Every structure is written in structure tokens, then in C-alpha cells.
Amino acid sequence: MKVIVVMDSPPLQPLDDKLLWELKQRVASLGGYLGNHAFNNVQVWISLDNIQELAAWSRITLIRKPMKPQLHDxxxxxxxxxxxxxxxxxxxxxxxxxxxxxxxxxxxxxxxxxxxxxxxxxxxxxxxxxxxxxxxxxxxxxxxxxxxxxxxxxxxxxxxxxxxxxxxxxxxxxxxxxxxxxxxxxxxxxxxxxxxxxxxxxxxxxxxxxxxxxxxxxxxxxxxxxxxxxxxxxxxxxxxxxxARKRWSGPFLDEDGDGLLNFSSLDNRNKIDVNGCVNEDVYVLLLWNGTSNRYDDYDLYIVNQNESVVAQSDLDQERFPIGIEACKFKVRTGEEYYLVVHQYSFTSSDHVDNLILLIGHEQFPELQYFDPSGTxxxxxxxxxxxxxxxxxxxxxxxxxxxxxxxxxxxxxxxxxxxxxxxxxxxxxxxxxxxxxxxxxxxxxxxxxxxxxxxxxxxxxxxxxxxxxxxxALDLGAAGKDNVYGSGLVRLPADFACREDSPAGCATPASCAGVGAFWYGGGCSLAPRREVRDYNEAIAEAPVRLGDGANDGRISNGEGLVLEVDFPLPGETSNYALISFDGNAYFIDSGNQGNFLTKAFTSAENGKIFETADLCALLPGYQGQWGVYFLSVPAEAGDLQTLEALSDYLESDKGQYVFGQYIVQIDCRQ
Ligand SMILES: [Ca+2]
Ligand SMILES: [Ca+2]
Ligand SMILES: [Ca+2]
Structure with missing residues (x-):
């Protein structure tokens, strides 16, 4: 396979010839050969089985798969x-x-x-x-x-x-x-x-x-x-x-006493902004309630800017006792349209009718005076x-x-x-x-x-x-409201919190708290492992630091991160991030950015991280477990995204070398 070997040499200077020659000898002894190089990056063809041995050389800081060009996203x-x-x-x-x-x-x-x-x-x-x-x-x-x-x-x-x-x-x-x-x-x-x-x-x-x-x-x-x-x-x-702007409702008020509904104290007309829907039909409906099956008589008119009637609906409500009038007009270039409601007669003056006007068109004609509530x-x-x-x-x-x-x-x-x-x-x-x-x-x-x-x-x-x-991001009035609902749809930022993108954190402070990178959902394309007995699940957890780790010590900057997602019976999702600094970080999905830390000693004391330690850490968490892997070497810039990681991995299963660590990965159980 082709890999990129990153050498321990100044990143902006040409690679030292002697170092390159030495790398060539080592690769050749493992049955591989070199390709081109640029700065401290060298293309190497080598069998997967021999990568681990090559990586043991102290002059190599990282071995990774080539980064493929990404299409514009x-x-x-x-x-x-x-x-x-x-x-x-x-x-x-x-x-x-x-x-x-x-x-x-x-x-x-x-x-x-x-x-x-x-x-x-x-x-x-x-x-x-x-x-x-x-x-x-x-x-x-x-x-x-x-x-x-x-x-x-x-x-x-x-x-x-x-x-x-x-x-x-x-x-x-x-x-x-x-x-x-x-x-x-x-x-x-x-x-x-x-x-x-x-x-x-x-x-x-x-x-x-x-x-x-x-x-x-x-x-x-x-x-x-x-x-x-x-x-x-x-x-x-x-x-x-x-x-929202196709409905008006209100009482029949006629402040100037001309028999026409006043949409404002000065305005008998409600303009319909047709927004360029030329040659299309616009429907207008007027609805009102009656009293004891008797209906006051209103008529509906569409007039243009010259006060010419474009359409009208003037049913006789005495003959047809239902509170409805309906118009249709076709939009013509340069013509403006106004809606007018005339009170032809009323049955008694002991009440005020509430009227509803509706504009029927799937595009965007809008009323000058409108009432969006309930649309x-x-x-x-x-x-x-x-x-x-x-x-x-x-x-x-x-x-x-x-x-x-x-x-x-x-x-x-x-x-x-x-x-x-x-x-x-x-x-x-x-x-x-x-x-x-x-x-x-x-x-x-x-x-x-x-x-x-x-x-x-x-x-x-x-x-x-x-x-x-x-x-969701709450907008408008506090809490769920009738304009924005619960707010702007938003996926929680629980996938990325990394130095180059603090915006991905719930808060920048939470980034600082971890001190490095964290990601979720490694190998998430695979069906997630769910085992009822969490002890058994942990014993088979797919990630551990392998026996071959040089010093077994996870120190700052070399991070290996394990994320554990374990929904509780109450359907709360929790996350545990076991990080290189010896602490386990717990995040409640309902409270993102709030890290609860818990000491995790076995990483700090130089021992190999064993999954059994996780059991000891999380005795209270029972239920279904999904354990999956993610590793992010802090110095390996190319592996700081899941995409890069998945590119790096030849398959979902096997032993992989990350810097000085060997990681056993099995993502597809
Ligand atoms: Ca009037
Ligand atoms: Ca009528
Ligand atoms: Ca709101």
C-alpha cells in the first residue's frame, strides 16, 4: 500500500539527504520502496504488515494514507x-x-x-x-x-x-x-x-x-x-x-361611514401585492359568521389603481344564507389590485361581524394589511x-x-x-x-x-x-412560539471540538477544558454495537492500546480518544471521552459543553489502557452500550478529521499504527 511517511525534520525545509537515504534503506529492508517527497513528507510503498516495524523508528513522526483531493463541498x-x-x-x-x-x-x-x-x-x-x-x-x-x-x-x-x-x-x-x-x-x-x-x-x-x-x-x-x-x-x-400574508381578519369597522370596510382609519382598500405573478389566477375569499342562521350581507370587490372593478362577488345573503363571497382575477402587467369589502345590508346593529379575507395562490401575493396568526x-x-x-x-x-x-x-x-x-x-x-x-x-x-x-x-x-x-436555536419570543416554533433547526456540535475549529465546540471554554481534539461517532457507518450486558460489551470493546506501545504512556499531545455512547434507560444519551490527560470526560447530551471529569489513572500510570478500566469507571451505567473507536494523534494533522482517519484505515478491522501506538480496531462487529 501507498503511505505517506512524515519524518522528524523541519516541516518547511528540504528533507536532509542522509535522512532520506536512511529511510530508503529501512524501507527496502522491509520489502518496500520510496516515491517522491516534499518537505518532510515521503511517499512509501510498503506492505501493511511491515508498517508497524517501520513506525518503530524514532525519526518517523507519522505514517498516514495519502490525502485525496476533496470535491467542493x-x-x-x-x-x-x-x-x-x-x-x-x-x-x-x-x-x-x-x-x-x-x-x-x-x-x-x-x-x-x-x-x-x-x-x-x-x-x-x-x-x-x-x-x-x-x-x-x-x-x-x-x-x-x-x-x-x-x-x-x-x-x-x-x-x-x-x-x-x-x-x-x-x-x-x-x-x-x-x-x-x-x-x-x-x-x-x-x-x-x-x-x-x-x-x-x-x-x-x-x-x-x-x-x-x-x-x-x-x-x-x-x-x-x-x-x-x-x-x-x-x-x-x-x-x-x-x-402568512394572505390572510386578514378583523371586525367590520367603517370609521368614515361610507359602507366600505376600513382596513385602517384612512384606508378603505387593502392592496394585494401580486409580486409579478403575471397571467396567473388569484382567488380571494371572504368569510364571516352569521347569527341564528341569518347573515349580514357583504360583497367583495377587486379594484385596480383606477378604481375600476376587476372582479366582484355580490351574492344575496338573504337568498343564500351563508357568509361567503369569492372572486377570481387574472394578473395583468402594470395593473395594481386592491381588495374592497362593502356592507350591503345588515340584519341588526346589535353586533359587529368578524370577517376573514383569504388570498388563494401558491406563490407570494401578499396583502398590505394582514394577520398571519393561525395561517x-x-x-x-x-x-x-x-x-x-x-x-x-x-x-x-x-x-x-x-x-x-x-x-x-x-x-x-x-x-x-x-x-x-x-x-x-x-x-x-x-x-x-x-x-x-x-x-x-x-x-x-x-x-x-x-x-x-x-x-x-x-x-x-x-x-x-x-x-x-x-x-434548535430559540428565536423570537422566549421558548416555542407560533412564529419560529422551537427555533432554527440546528444539529448539536457534539462531533467536533478541535483546535482549528473552536466554533465546533459547544463553547470555546469546553475546548480549552479538554485541551485538544475530540470527535464522536468514529466508524459510525457501521451498525453500532449494542450488547445488553455492558460488562461483556466492555470486555470486547474494539479499542485498546496494543501491547506494542513503546512506553504505554499517553502523554499530552499524543492523544488517544475513546468515545463511549451509552443511552440510559431514560433515553438520555451520554458520552464518555477518555482522553490522554488521564481524565475521563462525561458529557450529557442534554447538557453539552458541560464536562464532568473523572480521574482515569491507568492511562497516566503508564499501563496499557484496558477496556476493563472502563467498567471500573462507569459502574453506574447499565443498559445498552455502543462502544466505538476514534483515535486522534494530536501531532498528526492529517488525521484530525474522521474523513482523514477513515481514509487512513485500510479496512475497518485490524491493527494500526499511530505514531508510537498500535491500535486494535474493529469497527464492524
Ligand atoms: Ca369606510
Ligand atoms: Ca353579498
Ligand atoms: Ca422562540
Whole structure:
């Protein structure tokens, strides 16, 4: 095998010829030969069996595998990190996790296979056209950007009532662990359906009530199948919707007495900023309650900047006793649109009606006067208690991700605080140059769910949701709120704490406390070892300092680190880091950065580290153990990441030489 031998000589000076010659002799005597060299690095071809003997020479400081050039990592600059980078560097990439994406269309997906998407994906045509939109393709790109090794399953739907149910069933049959959904029964569907019933050719006004009941019924069906999917282990990441500025509610007030609703004391009009949706239909719905089956009569008008009526809905509420009016207009270039509500008549003056105005469009038309509260309620499945409802925050805000997007739907949803969390949007994808909306935020969180699922395969959907909520960065009002949920999604920084990246620490102080590097999740691609009898598990723990260690003394700078992850019966994850300075550091995952130290003498007194010592250290911890290995020689700059380490290791099993130590590794039990 080819290795790089780092010599004990000044790193910025040419290698001494005599030293090089001496190395050549030693390598040759072990059946190997030299290649090129640069500074104190020498390429050496040598059999794995002989590396240990070569490494015993005191003039060698390190033997490592060549560092392969890394492809540009999309996470580093085009995605807001949210802790994903640390996990990715720690080897958590979504490998082995199946993620399903339900969307209207996946146009252009095939062109992206092997680049912005995995080499292959599995698709299912549930609706009639798989290529009706790029929206789903962009969502798949988001998942892939966060969890590049996750397997993707794309399913398109045309009909929300039938296709949706079949799509979920297909994904369940495929065994997906995560579903990302950026579609739903949203305001557009609601307003469109209501409009069609009122003003369609076969209009029957009584059906206006039944359409609402029908949509309620579809919602109930959705909720049933979603709850069933979650109960069967699927984590569901759901876009909250982009409806925050598409709803206004308030009493009918007419301060200037002209019969038109006053949105402010001076303003009878509520501008609809159509945001460039030229040639598209926008639906507007007005709803109000009656008293004793009697309804005051309001009419709804859309006027343009010249006060010309563009659309109107003026049902006679005496003939049709239901509090609803619905308009539709097509957006034209250069035209502005204002919403006006006229009180045609009222049944008695002993009450004030509360009115709700809704704009139906899937993009971003916004009302000048709006009330975002409760807009999640209007979106299903975003209002479902079992899903992770994701709002969107601005990617470019400062500090990053701190400001809610004005369109991101807000809670509550009934009794529930919603959304559950927020994630950035506005990413550059291949499908959309700026992928805005909660549609982008939901697959981002779905990708993060895939990472969590890979690292903690035993986590239930409920626990993954709780894990993400407890690690989220609280924004807005203290605690979980109806704007940001539990806050900005964020993976805990428990993968990296190293000198070159103190930002990876829970706190810089915790870095200083350890005094060196620590990593988690070594060999995490392997199924984690779980043995019920922890004593037995420890006896077979895969890591120890081997018998051949020169002095058996682990002194500062030579670190060998063992991480032990042992969930307790109470489902708290704890970590023990046994470090070179003779102390064991315990971290409670619920209290990261808080190190509890415990003396660990056998490393300090020159003995070989034996796994039995761990038992003595941790007598109180019983339950299932996952013990896995990580070693980080502090002087070996190239082995200070898990990627470099895994590159270094020829296989997951065997004896390895790290500087003067021999380490027995067995990652795949
Ligand atoms: Ca008025
Ligand atoms: Ca009316
Ligand atoms: Ca908050």
C-alpha cells in the first residue's frame, strides 16, 4: 500500500539527504520502496504488515494514507450550516436512510442524477405527469445537499385526495424513514374549490358549505394516513406554507361611514401585492359568521389603481344564507389590485361581524394589511400534530437565519403551537436560482432528519422531532412560539471540538477544558454495537492500546480518544471521552459543553489502557452500550478529521499504527 511517511525534520525545509537515504534503506529492508517527497513528507510503498516495524523508528513522526483531493463541498458555502457540516465531517451523510419526497412534479430530475441528485433514485408516477413542475426536483436537491448518501424516492401526485394517499402507501411499502412534503391542502386549494362551487357552471350555493365540509373530510383522511405513517416509524417534514400574508381578519369597522370596510382609519382598500405573478389566477375569499342562521350581507370587490372593478362577488345573503363571497382575477402587467369589502345590508346593529379575507395562490401575493396568526391551520398536513412543521427564515439575514420570512405561515393550529421549527430558504439549486419558501425549508429539515436517523437509528419519529426541537436555536419570543416554533433547526456540535475549529465546540471554554481534539461517532457507518450486558460489551470493546506501545504512556499531545455512547434507560444519551490527560470526560447530551471529569489513572500510570478500566469507571451505567473507536494523534494533522482517519484505515478491522501506538480496531462487529 501507498503511505505517506512524515519524518522528524523541519516541516518547511528540504528533507536532509542522509535522512532520506536512511529511510530508503529501512524501507527496502522491509520489502518496500520510496516515491517522491516534499518537505518532510515521503511517499512509501510498503506492505501493511511491515508498517508497524517501520513506525518503530524514532525519526518517523507519522505514517498516514495519502490525502485525496476533496470535491467542493456544497455545504461549506451555499447552505446555511445549522451544524450539518460537523456531522458530515463526522461521517454522517444519510447513508442507509431512505427519504421519500412527495410533490407535484419532478421535471428535469434525470439530468441531475450523479450531480445535484444521487446516481440513481427510485420514482413512482402517481399523478398523470411526472414532469409538470420542477418544484419536487428542487426539493430533492435540497435533501441531497444535506444528506448526500440518503436514498431518494420521488413520487408525484396530481390529486390531493386520491394520489396523496397512494403516494404515502407506496413510500411506506418502500420502507422510507423520512418523508419530505412541500405540498398540501393550502389556501389556493381552499379558495379555488370554494370559488368553483359558488361561480362554476353547475353552481349550487349550498355546496359552498359542503365544499368546506369536503375539504375538512380530506384533511381528516390525510391526518389519518399521516398519523399512521408516523406511528410506523416515518419522520415527516412538512412545509408550513407560504400563507402568512394572505390572510386578514378583523371586525367590520367603517370609521368614515361610507359602507366600505376600513382596513385602517384612512384606508378603505387593502392592496394585494401580486409580486409579478403575471397571467396567473388569484382567488380571494371572504368569510364571516352569521347569527341564528341569518347573515349580514357583504360583497367583495377587486379594484385596480383606477378604481375600476376587476372582479366582484355580490351574492344575496338573504337568498343564500351563508357568509361567503369569492372572486377570481387574472394578473395583468402594470395593473395594481386592491381588495374592497362593502356592507350591503345588515340584519341588526346589535353586533359587529368578524370577517376573514383569504388570498388563494401558491406563490407570494401578499396583502398590505394582514394577520398571519393561525395561517398554518389552513394548511394540511402542516397543522398535523405528528409532523415536523417547518417555517422559513431568511438565508441572507444578519445574524443568519434569524428573521422569519414574511410569507412563512404561522400558528397556532388549533391548540398546537406551530410551526415546530424553522430552516433557511433562498438556496441556489439547479432547478431554481433562489429556491424560496417553506417548500425549501422542509426538505432541508428532511435531510437533517436523515442524518439524525443514521446516527441514531433507534430514535422514533417522536424522539427525532423532540431531539431537533431541543437543539434548535430559540428565536423570537422566549421558548416555542407560533412564529419560529422551537427555533432554527440546528444539529448539536457534539462531533467536533478541535483546535482549528473552536466554533465546533459547544463553547470555546469546553475546548480549552479538554485541551485538544475530540470527535464522536468514529466508524459510525457501521451498525453500532449494542450488547445488553455492558460488562461483556466492555470486555470486547474494539479499542485498546496494543501491547506494542513503546512506553504505554499517553502523554499530552499524543492523544488517544475513546468515545463511549451509552443511552440510559431514560433515553438520555451520554458520552464518555477518555482522553490522554488521564481524565475521563462525561458529557450529557442534554447538557453539552458541560464536562464532568473523572480521574482515569491507568492511562497516566503508564499501563496499557484496558477496556476493563472502563467498567471500573462507569459502574453506574447499565443498559445498552455502543462502544466505538476514534483515535486522534494530536501531532498528526492529517488525521484530525474522521474523513482523514477513515481514509487512513485500510479496512475497518485490524491493527494500526499511530505514531508510537498500535491500535486494535474493529469497527464492524
Ligand atoms: Ca369606510
Ligand atoms: Ca353579498
Ligand atoms: Ca422562540
Amino acid at each position: 456544497v455545504m461549506s458555502d451555499s447552505l446555511r450550516d445549522c451544524g450539518v457540516g460537523d456531522w458530515r465531517r463526522g461521517g454522517i451523510t444519510g447513508r442507509g436512510v431512505k427519504v421519500g419526497i412527495i410533490d407535484a412534479g419532478f421535471s428535469g430530475y434525470a439530468d441531475l442524477l450523479g450531480s445535484a441528485l444521487p446516481e440513481q433514485v427510485e420514482i413512482q408516477l402517481q399523478g398523470t405527469s411526472f414532469f409538470s413542475s420542477k418544484h419536487g426536483t428542487a426539493c430533492a436537491e435540497m435533501v441531497h445537499a444535506v444528506a448526500p448518501d440518503a436514498d431518494l424516492f420521488l413520487v408525484n401526485i396530481d390529486d390531493l385526495a386520491v394520489d396523496f394517499v397512494n403516494a404515502v402507501e407506496w413510500l411506506q411499502a418502500k420502507g422510507v424513514a423520512v418523508i419530505s412534503s412541500s405540498i398540501g391542502l393550502n389556501l389556493k386549494v381552499f379558495c379555488q374549490q370554494a370559488y368553483n362551487v359558488i361561480w362554476g357552471n353547475d353552481a349550487s350555493l349550498h355546496a359552498a358549505g359542503s365544499v368546506i365540509n369536503y375539504l375538512d373530510q380530506v384533511k381528516q383522511q390525510w391526518n389519518a394516513i399521516i398519523s399512521d405513517a408516523v406511528a410506523h416509524g416515518i419522520v415527516w417534514s412538512q412545509a408550513a406554507g407560504n400563507d 398554518v391551520t389552513l394548511n394540511c398536513p402542516a397543522s398535523n400534530s405528528n409532523v415536523i412543521t417547518v417555517g422559513a427564515v431568511q438565508l441572507t439575514s444578519s445574524p443568519p437565519g434569524a428573521v422569519i420570512e414574511s410569507y412563512s405561515s404561522q400558528g397556532p393550529a388549533g391548540d398546537l403551537l406551530k410551526p415546530d421549527m424553522v430552516a433557511p430558504d433562498g438556496f441556489d439549486t439547479t432547478s431554481f436560482s433562489h429556491f424560496n419558501g417553506t417548500s425549501a425549508a422542509a426538505p432541508y429539515v428532511a435531510g437533517i432528519c436523515a442524518l439524525v436517523r443514521q446516527r441514531y437509528p433507534e430514535f422514533t419519529p417522536t424522539r427525532i422531532k423532540a431531539y431537533l426541537e431541543s437543539n
